[in-house]
Amino acid sequence: MKILAFGLLFSVAIFAQAPKAIPRTADGHPDFTGAWQGGGVSLCGESASNNQTTAAAQGACGGSGRGGGGGRGARLVYKQAAEAKVQAARSTTWKDDPTVKCLLPGVPRIFGMPMPFEIMQTPKQIGILYESFHGWRLIPFGGSHGDPDPSFLGDSIAKWDGDTLVVDVTGFNGKIWLDGNGHFTDEQLHVTERYTLNGDTISYEATIMDPPLMDMPYVQRMTFTRLKEGERPREYECIENNQDLDHLTGPQVKAAAK
Numbered sequence: 001m002k003i004l005a006f007g008l009l010f011s012v013a014i015f016a017q018a019p020k021a022i023p024r025t026a027d028g029h030p031d032f033t034g035a036w037q038g039g040g041v042s043l044c045g046e047s048a049s050n051n052q053t054t055a056a057a058q059g060a061c062g063g064s065g066r067g068g069g070g071g072r073g074a075r076l077v078y079k080q081a082a083e084a085k086v087q088a089a090r091s092t093t094w095k096d097d098p099t100v101k102c103l104l105p106g107v108p109r110i111f112g113m114p115m116p117f118e119i120m121q122t123p124k125q126i127g128i129l130y131e132s133f134h135g136w137r138l139i140p141f142g143g144s145h146g147d148p149d150p151s152f153l154g155d156s157i158a159k160w161d162g163d164t165l166v167v168d169v170t171g172f173n174g175k176i177w178l179d180g181n182g183h184f185t186d187e188q189l190h191v192t193e194r195y196t197l198n199g200d201t202i203s204y205e206a207t208i209m210d211p212p213l214m215d216m217p218y219v220q221r222m223t224f225t226r227l228k229e230g231e232r233p234r235e236y237e238c239i240e241n242n243q244d245l246d247h248l249t250g251p252q253v254k255a256a257a258k
Contacts, residue, residue: 031121032165036116036119077216082212082213082214085184102238105135106172115131125138125140126138148170148171154189164195166193170190174189190210194206200226201226204223204224
């Protein structure tokens with residue numbers, strides 16, 4: 001009886017630890033369709049849990065600024081001249097951050113914003129609708145970038161690497177920051193995203209390279225969690241009820257930035 005009871009308990013334990021089955025489309029690929037949430041919020045543009053997030057009041061945050069923030073992994077390091085420019089502008093990041101002016105955060109920073117997003121998947125393309133800043137992306141499978149019009153979210157092309165969705169993103173406009181610490185970009189920014197579905201979570205990895213500004217790629221990692229049924233992105237308006245920058249940032253932020 002003791003052996004039988006132990007066997008039953010062991011079987012129950014193994015069953016309880018079994019991973020949830022990955023939903024798949026008719027063609028056998030993982031199905032990312034659904035509403036997702038990135039996670040925590042950091043007003044410094046750095047990692048809160050494992051996410052990079054919204055506009056930073058750098059003067060109130062302290063730190064070296066060298067790390068740049070965002071996700072688990074190596075720190076974001078710019079070339080000496082570029083980093084010197086970042087450091088020289090640290091006292092005004094609270095008002096210079098493009099997101100303070102209601103401009104799109106760019107990729108991958110938009111995933112760290114504290115609002116959900118929704119993925120819609122078909123055999124021909126992936127659509128991502130962000131509550132944040134009314135952002136959206138249409139990502140075809142295959143093809144080439146050609147000569148895309150520069151934009152905040154870039155031009156994206158998808159492919160499969162086994163069960164991992166890989167998205168190549170170029171065609172940025174050079175107007176986005178990688179974080180709230182002032183790490184600016186130019187039009188040579190190149191991002192490679194990898195999405196791996198784990199049931200009700202997505203493991204996300206973005207490899208970021210901007211050759212004029214960086215000597216080596218920067219890797220950012222996040223985890224997205226599936227929202228409950230019925231939850232979805234809602235209407236978002238950045239500028240509503242914000243009469244000017246003082247109302248948006250607050251006097252305490254300006255005082256700390258001095």
